[in-house]
Amino acid sequence: MTEANQYKTRRAWFTNGSFESHRYNKRKVIKMTQQTPFKQREFCELFVLVVKCFRLFGLCPVKISYIRGRPKIELNRLLAAIVIFVLISIWAALIGSFFVNYNTPLIPGIANHIQFITGVLAVSVTLVVPIFKCTELNQILEDFIAIDEQLNYFNMNFYNAKLKSTFWRFFTAYILFLSISGLYDGYVMLILEHDTPYWLWFYHLIPFMLYSLAFMMAFTMIKWVKIRIRLLNRLIEQYYVNPALNNLKISCIVVMDLGDRKGNVFKNTEELHLCNRILPIVSKTIDLATRLESYNGPLFLFGYLALFCVSTIQVYYCYLYVTLAKHDGSFSINSFAISLVIILENLMAIYGLPYICEAVTNESKTLMSYLSKLSIKHGQNVKSSVWFPCLISRIKFSAMGFFDINYNMLCGFSAGLITYLIIFIQFSSITFESDGSRMTVRKL
Numbered sequence: 001m002t003e004a005n006q007y008k009t010r011r012a013w014f015t016n017g018s019f020e021s022h023r024y025n026k027r028k029v030i031k032m033t034q035q036t037p038f039k040q041r042e043f044c045e046l047f048v049l050v051v052k053c054f055r056l057f058g059l060c061p062v063k064i065s066y067i068r069g070r071p072k073i074e075l076n077r078l079l080a081a082i083v084i085f086v087l088i089s090i091w092a093a094l095i096g097s098f099f100v101n102y103n104t105p106l107i108p109g110i111a112n113h114i115q116f117i118t119g120v121l122a123v124s125v126t127l128v129v130p131i132f133k134c135t136e137l138n139q140i141l142e143d144f145i146a147i148d149e150q151l152n153y154f155n156m157n158f159y160n161a162k163l164k165s166t167f168w169r170f171f172t173a174y175i176l177f178l179s180i181s182g183l184y185d186g187y188v189m190l191i192l193e194h195d196t197p198y199w200l201w202f203y204h205l206i207p208f209m210l211y212s213l214a215f216m217m218a219f220t221m222i223k224w225v226k227i228r229i230r231l232l233n234r235l236i237e238q239y240y241v242n243p244a245l246n247n248l249k250i251s252c253i254v255v256m257d258l259g260d261r262k263g264n265v266f267k268n269t270e271e272l273h274l275c276n277r278i279l280p281i282v283s284k285t286i287d288l289a290t291r292l293e294s295y296n297g298p299l300f301l302f303g304y305l306a307l308f309c310v311s312t313i314q315v316y317y318c319y320l321y322v323t324l325a326k327h328d329g330s331f332s333i334n335s336f337a338i339s340l341v342i343i344l345e346n347l348m349a350i351y352g353l354p355y356i357c358e359a360v361t362n363e364s365k366t367l368m369s370y371l372s373k374l375s376i377k378h379g380q381n382v383k384s385s386v387w388f389p390c391l392i393s394r395i396k397f398s399a400m401g402f403f404d405i406n407y408n409m410l411c412g413f414s415a416g417l418i419t420y421l422i423i424f425i426q427f428s429s430i431t432f433e434s435d436g437s438r439m440t441v442r443k444l
Contacts, residue, residue, distance in 0.1 A: 029325045043148060043161040044071050047141050050166065053171060054217050057210060058127055062134050070145075073138040080131050087127050090225045093203035094120045102199060107428045109319065111313040115306075121205035122306035125298045126211040140221070143288040148230050151283045154235055163227075167220060174216060178209050189335045208310070208345070215349045218296045222356045222397065225289055229395075231362040232281055236370040282367065289360070289395045300353070300399035304413075311346045312417045314339045340369040351412065357397045359404045364395040373431050385438050 051060045061079035065072050094116055102109045130137070157418050182205055189196045321336040398404045403412070 022401065032337070034121070036048075041069065043144065044141070046160050046164050046167075047071070047144065050167065050217065050220060051137070054213060057213055058086060059210065059214050059217060060130055060134075062130070062136070062137065071135060071141065072217070073141065075131065075134040083127050083131065087124055090120055090123060090203055093199065097200055097203075100197065105428070107424060108317070111316065111424070115310050115313055116207075118206070118302075118309040119308040122159070122211045122299075122302040123207035125302045126214045127296050133176065133295055136291060140288065141290050143284055143291060144224065144228075147284050147288065150284070151228065151231055163224075173217070174213075178212070178345075178367060181338075181345065182209070184341070185338050188235075188332075188338050192332075192334055197210060207306070209343075211299065211306065212345065212349050214296075214299050215303060215353060218299065219352055219356055221292055222353075222360060225285065226356065226360045226363055227283060227294065229360065229367060232285070233366050233370060234362060236278060236367070243288070278371075282371070286394050290399070293397045297398065297400040300397070300405055301402055304350075304399060304409075307346050307350055308413060308416065311343060312341050312420045312424070313394075314346070315417065316421055316428075319425060320341075320428070351410070353397075353405050353411055354407055358407055361396060361406065 050062055051064065051073065054060050055062065059078070061076050061083050062073045063076040063079075065074065097113070102112070103389065104112070117398055185205065186201060189201050190198060293438055317339045318336060321339070336436065396406075403409050
């Protein structure tokens with residue numbers, strides 16, 4: 001049975017957020033059958049565009065082939081080899097940094113190494129995980145497509161063109177911001193200070209840029225999950241509040257024309273309650289969130305470790321610039337400004353992901369509320385409702401289970417930052433000596 005005949009025999013469906021029943025509109029059916037594949041192709045193109053943008057930085061060493069018009073993501077061995085070579089060079093630079101003589105106080109020198117070590121660990125995970133999980137990325141795309149196919153049954157579509165333009169603006173602005181801040185950092189450390197080797201400055205700068213871009217990619221995909229849960233909530237809300245639907249025990253009746261071997265045509269009526277079509281969407285959304293959590297879990301763990309260390313140390317550097325450095329006349333307003341820029345960049349990554357993850361959690365709680373109300377209102381089987389809390393608890397994002405990415409994490413982050421900042425200040429007051437060592441302590 002063709003897809004056009006399936007839509008032709010459907011006697012009730014959602015159109016533009018409203019329910020139409022007991023009337024057949026041929027033009028609308030034709031429009032639906034033509035619109036659904038187009039919407040799927042449009043999102044596939046958007047997904048491929050995002051992958052290609054981050055592939056330029058080695059975050060997705062994959063190749064994209066098309067099978068029957070649908071993209072398939074596979075590992076690109078050449079790009080993977082290049083990524084491994086870059087990663088080896090970063091580790092070589094880390095080892096070489098221990099043999100460089102720094103004209104800095106003891107505690108700031110140790111802090112520089114801590115920043116570099118945590119940054120290298122974070123970028124290592126950022127570059128290695130996509131190599132071993134390229135098939136997971138392909139499955140993420142398949143889950144998105146499956147959810148869209150089921151939402152398109154009710155004509156619940158979101159605007160892919162708007163998402164594409166929003167991504168381009170966000171991506172371009174962030175790349176521009178990273179480029180300007182990196183050039184300014186090079187101007188301060190290489191031209192004004194003259195005490196940092198070019199290669200060391202470069203390898204200090206690269207890790208943060210790479211794992212911060214990986215954070216942006218994770219933010220984009222989690223945002224797409226939030227949009228789909230919101231559409232699902234809108235669908236259930238319309239079903240719940242619409243009086244025409246409340247009077248119907250069966251929300252969807254599908255009549256199929258079937259034929260036997262002799263060519264005789266007879267009718268087969270399949271009664272489907274709306275919940276029977278919504279629950280598979282919920283299940284697929286949970287699978288998608290679980291895959292994203294598994295794919296980005298190592299990045300969240302080591303990335304936030306690096307962000308925590310760098311943020312604490314940069315705040316400590318600002319303290320040194322404002323207090324200790326001004327007494328020996330080595331206060332540098334440019335280095336102070338760079339530290340503030342780095343703190344601002346870290347705050348964007350620190351607060352961005354918890355914001356979007358909390359939004360997904362709130363939408364999922366709304367979904368749980370609607371499903372519970374439908375279960376009670378329409379007298380659904382009680383066995384199905386006991387799964388709702390378990391389903392909702394799985395729609396979350398964590399750093400490999402060590403901590404959840406939400407606002408509660410920010411409280412612990414802030415408390416830890418203050419604690420270690422006090423420790424840095426105490427050690428600095430004990431070991432700081434004005435023996436002619438310069439206060440060029442700012443390293444990315």
